[in-house]
Amino acid sequence: VRWGEANRVAGVERRAGGKGVNVARLLHQLGEDTLVTGFCGGPTGEAVHAELESVGLPWELVPIAGETRRTTTVFAGSGTDATGFWEPGPTVAPEEWQRFGATFASLVPRADAVVLSGSLPAGVPPDAYASLARAAAETGVSAILDTSGEPLRLGLAGQPAIVKPNADELAEAAAHAAPAASPTAAGAGIFAVAQRLRAAGAEAVVVSLGDEGLCAVTAERSWRARPPEAVAGNPTGAGDAVVAALAAGRRRPWPERLADAVALSAASVHAPVAGSFDAAAYQRYRELVQVD
């Protein structure tokens, strides 16, 4: 890339994205029934509708006056030094957020699990995930929350079945949840900090640690799940794969559920784009993940 100049782009890929859509793609590939909901607007929103239909992902998206944002990623040279440009995205109007609440309430009773993923758009109250998780819990449906910052911190009050921070997100949320030293690496400290998020409302806390696997704290005990090997590839979407596996494994015992999450996450690193995984690698890793 020549900075400050015009660069001719060799090829362009467009893809409906966002963490929620990535999780739905993964669940679809795992054979699960999914439904995508959220906000969608403008010509980019129509492109999202069209693509979800073409890949067979049902959706019920609330239309908004603003335009769905794009995230532009520039790959140059070897393709490993990707530079992302994240648009701020549209502001959601109060009546649009109300409409979403009604849509969500109508969908939850049909669900076995709800995944609440990603940052919140402007205009949506910062405790949005708390009210959505609470609505799910009141209907007896598990909510898995994957967000960061204030939406995560405030979301804990909605008593989600699982929150899935990474190490940085855990440290930030815990620093606000109770004043204490923050963890910076995998280790015993993470379990203590994760317990603080349970005390703040989460039923279980699963901390994704990149190529070091997962730490999990549940009502009964704590777990450590490690991948069988270091995986080289595209780490974007590895956290979405953890969430998808946790949702798909909702009826399985925790050790299996966590092994699947580590395996799917590693298998997603093998795939070229977020929201997909290498099926052969997934099956191979499932047998090899070590859970203690």
Add this chain to the structure above:
Amino acid sequence: VRWGEANRVAGVERRAGGKGVNVARLLHQLGEDTLVTGFCGGPTGEAVHAELESVGLPWELVPIAGETRRTTTVFAGSGTDATGFWEPGPTVAPEEWQRFGATFASLVPRADAVVLSGSLPAGVPPDAYASLARAAAETGVSAILDTSGEPLRLGLAGQPAIVKPNADELAEAAAHAAPAASPTAAGAGIFAVAQRLRAAGAEAVVVSLGDEGLCAVTAERSWRARPPEAVAGNPTGAGDAVVAALAAGRRRPWPERLADAVALSAASVHAPVAGSFDAAAYQRYRELVQVD
């Protein structure tokens, strides 16, 4: 911008662009009736339709199966070091190109002048501008051609009323038109080289020289037009302003026409985006451009 990382974008502006649209915007601001034609497809194409309508620019765009390309420009810091990413754009199918030919033929008789601007999309024959310019000439309509490389070189055979290369585009076209030394700066050499483009078919050649103004070679004589001052600002679209002024001044004597072209070009540098100009600066510059 942090290269190789995710960058949060503070603000996003979307704008229907391309040289042809920019020229039409400028002519519209000058009070001329215009009609935009070309190819348009996909959700981005629909966004173009909507914006042309909202700014009052009539259009008759031929729909294509591919999606209209986007050009993404990243502004960081002071905003002067803009980095552009130019998508390759869709490939036009043979029947889509045929349909455009019919559309163009139906529109030309209603026009006083036709502006042929920009690179050619993939799938369109490299001599496309030659056949369009010829169709205009046969109807007695002036064609102004603003392109580069092979489409410019081959376009000369269509006997356009004016071609408007910049110095680099002139040198490249002339190097192929006849073997001789190429010009690299404003000077007497440019006139000789421009004459070679006249010999190859163009009725007149107007060479844009950035903040040094214009050189022009017509059937009667040669002209040199200089701006009254160096202008700081956004030079994107300054060449489109030259073309727009040449089209708007089609009934005026060459010295006035060229003075207007230099004035509008300089006034467009004052405006923040391509396809617009500072009206007060335009009026002021018109009186001050020196034409020899």
